[in-house]
Amino acid sequence: MTSDHELLTKTYYQTFISENDKRHPVEILGEAYMVEQEKEIYDLSYIRFAQGELYFHYKDYEAAIYKWESINNELEPWAKKNIADAYHELGLLSNAEDVYGSIISKNTILTSEVSLSLFSLYLEDNKLDAAYRVLQEAIETNPDYPELTMIAKRFYEEQQDWKNAMELAINEATRTEDLVWFDALIDYCGAGHSGSFTPETFVSLLRKLYELDEPRFKQLLMAIWNSYQNTDQYLSWLDSVIQTMKGLEINPYESWYKISELFEEAYLELTTGDYLLRDIGQLMPKLLINWLNTTTATNGLAAAAAIIAWDDIFPSAIKTVIVKEAEIVLENAHRRDLSLDECYHFMKTIIDWARKNNIETSNRLVWGFDQLFDRETTNLLVLGKGKESFINSIVEEDVLSPSLFHFASIQYGAKKELTEVSDTGDRPIASIKDSSDPDSIIEVSLPSLRLQTFRLRFNTTGLNEYFMEKRKTFGFLPVVDGVLFVSEAEKLSELDFDYLAQIKQSAKDTPVHFVLRNSFDSEQVKEYFPDAVIHSSTNVNVLRDIKVSFSTNNRVGKILFLLRKVISSLLKKRADAESKLIELIEHNEEYNTRLAGFLNSLHDKETDKSKEIITSFSNVIDGVKRDLSERIPKILASCSKYVKDDSNLNQLHIELNEKMNEELRELFEVEIVPDLSTKLQEWIEDSNSTLTATQDYLDDMTQSLTEVYSEKELKLHCDFKVVEDWRRDISRMTYQLQIEKENIMLRHNPAQVLLKGAGKVLGLLPQKQQTIMLNQYKRYVENTNYTDVVDSIQQKFWQQFDFFKRSLPQDVGLFYKDPLVELARAIDETNNDVEQDKETLAKMKSNPEVYYDPLKLFETRLVQYEQIMGRNKSRKDSTMPVQ
Structure with a gap:
């Protein structure tokens, strides 16, 4: 009967060789082939299969493939597997993969070997996904196949795939109870690779390991424990520890010191103020009991004191029989003094918690x-x-x-x-x-x-x-x-x-x-x-x-006394904090109301003062404009005095035009510009006084607010650079202001054309007729309408001032901008403060346990320390009532 081992090792050919036959196997199989062929009904498949094995061993892979391709009996799946092996040896990985994939067999050894061969092939071809798939399929199909799981273990470790490595170790430890896998778990968990698994995963596994090997149980428990510390699964893990320890018969004479230390660390961690009673209220008594169970007479003092303290602050949470046991342990345990370091860390825990929760400590x-x-x-x-x-x-x-x-x-x-x-x-x-x-x-x-x-x-x-x-x-x-x-x-x-x-x-x-x-x-x-x-x-x-x-x-006793005062003061401060928060909200809302009124008033002032300043500027300009409209025509008409009997009619219009412009220049230089400059300087001073009054108003209002809201810092400074800019611009516009020369007598209106034409003709006339013409010229100068000339002069002269006037609203806006922005910022900031304080107050009212629970837990720690120091406290001495 052919064995799987012979097929697996390709030694099936040895079944054709007798023990005493010393001939070469090739010769023996050749002879067997000839003998079989001479039979009336023959089957050469078995001999060919064996011949293929020999060719394979002698690395004649092509001949081996040729032999195995003709196999179509029960050895066909093995022949295909051998063909794929030959392709693999030839480096034809694609061919090998195809053949491996075509093998269908119920033989678990064959399928496992095929899977391992494919796994090796995929690794060689750097097809990691395929390697993962075929390896996991092999494990699911036949995990007992020799070395299969160990190969998988090494592969996962090489890939640093700790999730799969952990899962494999958990499954194999559960399935085989082989300590090798528990050791692997100890290593993995010790390196912190258990995070992908829920703590409940390890409960039954740990309990099984306790039955198999108690020292390893402690090692694995500690490794898992350390890996869950400082994670969001810590509480769940502690609950799993309690499930694990439930019912275990712990020998009090064996060393559980390190496990006991972990229980103590957990107790200290849960009493730092980061956890609420709703999260740990049911967990803590069981944790303390298990802590006590892992102690001995030499190290049971802290655990016993913690149980008595918990019962002191939370009566009936722990069974009376357990409390009595803790009292016996406390009475008989080796006494030790609390260290200053323990007290210091506890004090720091309380102070840091208070500061983190914005509670003032003395x-x-x-x-x-x-x-x-x-x-x-x-x-x-x-x-x-x-x-x-x-x-x-x-x-x-x-x-x-x-x-x-x-x-x-x-x-x-x-x-x-x-x-x-x-x-x-x-x-x-x-x-x-x-x-x-x-x-x-x-x-x-x-x-x-x-x-x-x-x-x-x-x-x-x-x-x-x-x-x-x-x-x-x-x-x-x-x-x-x-x-x-x-x-x-x-x-x-x-x-x-x-x-x-x-x-x-x-x-x-x-x-x-x-x-x-x-x-x-x-x-x-x-x-x-x-x-x-x-x-x-x-x-x-x-x-x-x-x-x-x-x-x-004796300092430790004094420190514990002060810590009790701190906890008591923090309790009072909780009520004070709520009252102060309400007062602060009302205070800030009142402040914001005043700021809003202040802001509206300042907006009104901006509008009013802007109108006032612009109007006063317009009045100055309009007054000068009216004066010019009255005086320019009179000055131009008075220029008829320059029409004399000896005037040259041919040049008279040119001469008159020059004289008229000279008169206008004198008017502007001597009277209009100096007077305008004076009036504008007065306007600047009046405007400055108006704006200064606004700054005085802001200063008074700021002072008034500071007297009531001394903690608020409000700086409202207007931008007086605007006034300085006005002074500069007015000086620039009025300094050596010159008007452009006007074309007054050279315009092409009908009367002037007539005069100019007549002048050219009449210049040849007798003197009497010239005199008549000059008189008409004079009457024309005296009686003509100079409106278009006035408009032209006014338009050119006031061009810069019109632009200045258009910029005044923006300038006044710049003057008020900083205080308006500061007020708006203060309002927004105060609104944000009010909203945050309201949110904080709502949380304080809706979740009082966020504040009270940590203080109760701090007091529990304090009572524990007092018990350790032999300062027994009765329940009526409790700092706070039981919530």
Whole structure:
């Protein structure tokens, strides 16, 4: 019986060779061929198939193809496959592809081999799409075929096709449960290639791997977990983790430390303020329970504290039996202190969230955090009547004076600087007197060698501290490591001891030490503060001893106290923010109403002043025009005086024309132009006054708006360059203005033609007749109508002024342009602010959980930290009510 292996390896020919026959296979098959041919009924196909194999092995591919082409029995599909192999060896890839594609067989081994051969051929021919197709078809048909899936794995990796590589590994791990494929998944997920798959894809796979190999389960779980962090599928993945872990029997003595760390990271991530309770409210309790289940007595403190905190803030969310278990773990777990780094990151989380949501945080509280996170410096609250001289002597400068009423913080700095720290921000000041807020902190940096050497920061209240509000005196206890009471008196007074009683009541958790001039009051001081260290003011090493006597180990508790204040203040600010937003919207709408009225008024002024300026200019011009219309005809008629008895009739019209133009030039140069220039200068000054009144109006209105809307910046400056341009243009038009010579007596009207013609004829007449003619000439000059001459002169003279007048509306518009544009811009900007604020307000009202949920989660974190520190908080101490 022929085996698939013989056909696959092309060794079918060996079935014709007996064990003891040492002849060459070609000879043996040749003889068999002759023997078969001599039979009455013969079938040479099998021998030819075998002969083809031999030819193939000896690289006689054409002979092999010839032999296999004649096969038409059950070996035909294998013969076709061999023919295609031969074509492939010959480099005839197209022929090989055609033959491979024509093979039809139910033999899965043959079809798989054909697919692999095609795959190899397509790769050689750089037909990647076809290679993908035939490979995937082969896997779907017979995934168990030896090396098939491993070939696919290598191919996908070479192509960096991680989606298909992941899909192959998932399918094969599920199908075969071979750890090789789970290892591949660990590598792929570890490299971040799982993003194309939903987290639910891995649930059943992980549970199966837990049964097969627990260490690998942890590796794969961590690899997938890390790949989904910081993605939009993170919450879905955490839900899949819970499904995966459900019902797993976790051995408490085995190391789940790294998985436990991932649960803790998830808890911290979900409490950063980026998630709402509707998204994680159902998820978180299950997450915390699984976190606790993966811990041991050595690392279960944080998980147990988180469960108790969640139950504290969200009662009944976690089963009582789980809470009881967490309480037992908390009680028996190895205690550890919270680190300043943990507190710092939590503080940063809250502050960054507040800033991202445009919620103001108290800058003074942030300043307090900065003092506590300064690990190297000891922060002391210095009290007592002797503090002024004590601090001044240490820093060797009179930094404190009797007029001090602020809280001051004196620290080392490379140069002397004073900074006012208020709730709204920091600002440098020249002296304490320059402070504008009595509740601000004055931070003084000095290049003091003693402060630098001993790393001390002295905080102190106003010098009349005995009579100040306790809030101002003792409100800074949470940001200092201790209180240093300083007295220079020979003996403490009754007033001093009354004050010490106040300190004792307020500084319950804060150490109080003393610097006294003598030890007379030591016993009485010890009654108030049994643990107090009393330093002598005469001790030369007093600063060193002070530094040693105070510890900075209690800062975490103080930081947690401040964080609770921050969360409480943010809660209040939420209500304040909504109220302020409403007030701001009303404020801006009122401002816009006034701006709109202002803008309309300015448009009206532009129209009115433009008409007024143009009208006054027209009046000037029209007055001069009327004057010219009256005077020019009279001047021209008066030129009859130049017609004399001895005038030459032949040249008289030319002479008269010259005289008339001279008279007109004199009129314009001596009277008209100077008078016009004066009137236009007066017009400019009047117009300037009119426009200046507009600027005064704008200034008054701007000042009025600034008084009410001080935060708005409005600059309304008109363009007075327009007036300067008018001055330049008027000067240019009136400077040495000359009128063109007019053709007055040389015109070709009938009367003049008659006179001119008569002059040529009568010039030959006797004297008496010439006299008659001259008299007629004179009467003509005196009585003629000069309207056309006046019109011509007026038209030429006023041409520039007409153009100037036409440009006046545009000039006035330029004068008003900047304030109008600025007002329109301010209105648009304020409208945008109003719309944005309304949108923000609508979101605040419609989605209060966007604000309240993060604060509740912050408080949960805070309670967890308090539990870790052993500061058990009851539910009634909760900062906020349960929503």
